[in-house]
């Protein structure tokens with residue numbers, strides 16, 4: 001059975017229907033990516049799964065339990081963590097505090113986890129006492145990822161982790177995603193950078209203005225002429 | 237000269253401490269909800285009234301003080317749950333209007349209960365006693381206030397900067413949504429903020445009314461307003477800012493009250509000039525100046541939404 005199962009999910013913002021009944025599965029241990037144009041509803045999907053926006057109808061089940069309708073803190077506590085769009089680190093907290101707050105719900109010792117994050121992102125270790133608001137964009141993105149790891153997520157949802165980053169940093173972010181995947185974390189990745197996302201994805205879905213379009217393995221979509229034209233640009 | 241100024245300085249420091257304890261409530265709530273809690277001064281007043289009635293019931297005063305602080309904290313908590321929480325996603329202006337509504341509700345409730353008569357505040361032993369320090373004869377509370385204020389502020393700053401709930405408060409004050417993603421119960425954190433603010437206003441009320449001895453339904457208005465100005469002056473959202481602002485206002489206001497005598501004794505004037513009348517006006521002039529010159533106050537954040 002899939003780890004995360006979304007069925008006929010609808011989300012409204014006021015009168016606007018942002019998601020018009022989408023269904024998809026995320027299999028345990030896979031990297032699944034959601035690609036689509038601006039405003040297609042990718043972030044809305046992740047936010048609905050996190051419990052940040054109310055679900056109008058449809059179901060979301062995680063590990064067999066319905067989570068749609070639960071409070072965000074209940075959902076996080078089950079190991080569904082998110083790296084939100086635009087990083088959203090807490091600028092008035094230090095790097096270290098941002099990591100600590102990522103483990104807010106945990107009662108056990110977190111030193112090993114902090115070390116683990118510092119191993120993945122040595123630059124964060126050097127800046128552990130720096131206010132997160134003063135970190136560079138790339139460092140903030142690393143911190144946002146590290147912060148989500150502090151909950152020891154079962155599913156990590158990442159909303160455009162490569163946005164606004166230099167090519168070299170993007171490369172290292174995707175390497176990290178691969179590392180996390182190797183560690184056994186299931187990943188649901190939303191990306192504008194469809195090319196890179198499809199390359200590492202086991203499975204991919206295309207979202208088109210609130211509805212699901214094509215789906216298939218990353219490899220299949222990468223070579224699909226329609227996808228190439230619409231999302232991968234001429235250079236792909 | 238010093239002997240003339242000293243008593244005014246002393247009472248200024250004391251009043252400043254009392255304003256500080258109220259101002260923290262404004263600044264904390266603003267920091268987390270971007271709301272100017274107009275009802276805060278009235279919570280302070282209600283704390284005074286509760287103490288009056290509690291003492292009249294014959295309970296020992298030390299127990300009354302504890303119960304008063306507990307009651308005030310609960311009132312602050314309840315106000316937030318009833319009047320502000322349902323408006324969490326409403327426009328800022330709606331919450332502001334709700335706050336004004338709470339303010340009048342509390343005043344009218346107290347008017348109804350007391351019949352609009354001045355209530356004599358219980359005389360709390362020791363802090364109501366007179367002492368002589370240098371050239372000043374004053375109540376013990378005058379000396380106790382700044383010390384207690386500083387201790388409470390230090391405790392609060394430690395709480396905010398070094399505890400888990402304090403870290404959550406700082407996080408929630410920046411970003412509700414992401415805080416929720418961390419598993420923080422934002423309503424819980426907001427409640428904690430109101431409880432702390434109300435508790436400190438309760439402590440402030442014990443000190444303030446021991447000094448001024450009577451409570452009436454409008455007693456919260458002036459100190460509330462002064463504390464609010466202190467919070468704006470210090471940079472609303474900042475705890476140290478509010479405290480420093482409050483001490484500056486308390487001291488300045490009391491020095492102005494004594495200015496006639498101080499200037500006369502210094503031989504600078506030949507008689508009273510009625511300057512004391514400007515002591516309240518000063519506070520508001522300060523508000524206008526700070527809003528014009530440095531709207532973010534002494535220690536305020538750079539980006540502040542207009543309210």
Ligand SMILES: Nc1ncnc2c1ncn2[C@@H]1O[C@H](COP(=O)(O)OP(=O)(O)OP(=O)(O)O)[C@@H](O)[C@H]1O
Nearest residue numbers: 013014016018036037038039040041042043044045
């Ligand atoms: N809070 C909101 N209120 C009203 N409409 C919203 C809100 N958030 C999103 N929308 C609308 O819902 C639609 C989907 O938005 P969403 O943020 O999910 O898109 P997206 O696929 O993540 O786009 P992008 O790639 O630009 O991040 C858009 O039309 C957007 O305008």
Ligand SMILES: [Mg+2]
Nearest residue numbers: 042043044085
């Ligand atoms: Mg988006």
